[in-house]
Amino acid sequence: xxxxxxxxxxxxxxxxxxxxxxxxxxxxxxxxxxxxxxxxxxxxxxxxxxxxxxxxxxxxxxxxxxxxxxxxxxxxxxxxxxxxxxxxxxxxxxxxxxxxxxxxxxxxxxxxxxxxxxxxxxxxxxxxxxxxxxxxxxxxxxxxxxxxxxxxxxxxxxxxxxxxxxxxxxxxxxxxxxxxxxxxxxxxxxxxxxxxxxx
Numbered sequence: 723x724x725x726x727x728x729x730x731x732x733x734x735x736x737x738x739x740x741x742x743x744x745x746x747x748x749x750x751x752x753x754x755x756x757x758x759x760x761x762x763x764x765x766x767x768x769x770x771x772x773x774x775x776x777x778x779x780x781x782x783x784x785x786x787x788x789x790x791x792x793x794x795x796x797x798x799x800x801x802x803x804x805x806x807x808x809x810x811x812x813x814x815x816x817x818x819x820x821x822x823x824x825x826x827x828x829x830x831x832x833x834x835x836x837x838x839x840x841x842x843x844x845x846x847x848x849x850x851x852x853x854x855x856x857x858x859x860x861x862x863x864x865x866x867x868x869x870x871x872x873x874x875x876x877x878x879x880x881x882x883x884x885x886x887x888x889x890x891x892x893x894x895x896x897x898x899x900x901x902x903x904x905x906x907x908x909x910x911x912x913x914x915x916x917x918x919x920x921x
Contacts, residue, residue: 748876
C-alpha cells in the first residue's frame with residue numbers, strides 16, 4: 723500500500739465515509755487517550771493487552787471445543803492472520819525516514835531563523851504565540867490537548883463539509899481583522915506608513 727492509499731484511507735476515516743469503521747477507530751483511540759489521561763501508559767498497555775488476550779484466548783478455546791464436539795478439521799481459527807505477512811518493507815522505512823529527516827531539518831532551520839531574529843516581525847509573532855501557549859499550558863496538559871485535537875480531527879472535517887460557505891465567510895472576516903491589526907502594530911513599531919490603495 724503506497725502513501726496515496728494511506729492518505730485516502732485517512733480522509734475516508736475523518737469524513738466518516740464508512741460509519742462502522744470510523745466509529746470503531748474513533749471510539750478505540752479516544753478510549754485509549756482517556757485511559758492514558760487517568761492511568762500510566764504501562765497500566766493502559768497492560769490492561770489493553772489483557773483485554774485483547776482474554777478475547778483471543780476465549781475464542782481459541784471456544785473454537786477448539788466446537789471442533790472437538792463436531793469432530794471437524796477446521797484448524798486454528800486465527801490461521802489466516804498468522805499466515806499473513808506483516809513485515810514492513812525496508813523501502814517503506816527508508817522513504818518515511820527520509821521524509822521525517824526533511825521535515826526535521828526544515829523545522830530546525832525555521833526555529834534557527836526565528837530565535838536568531840532573521841525577521842523581527844516573524845520572531846515577534848512567534849514570541850506572541852509562545853506567550854499564548856504559556857496560558858494554554860497552564861490550563862491544560864498535553865494529553866488533554868491531544869484528546870481535544872483528536873475529537874476535532876474527527877468532527878471538524880464533517881462540520882466544514884456541511885457548512886463550508888458560512889465558515890469560509892466568517893474565516894475571511896476574521897482573517898481581514900487580524901491583517902488590519904498586524905498592519906497597525908507594524909506601523910506603530912516600525913513607523914511604516916500604510917501603502918496607499920491603488921485606484
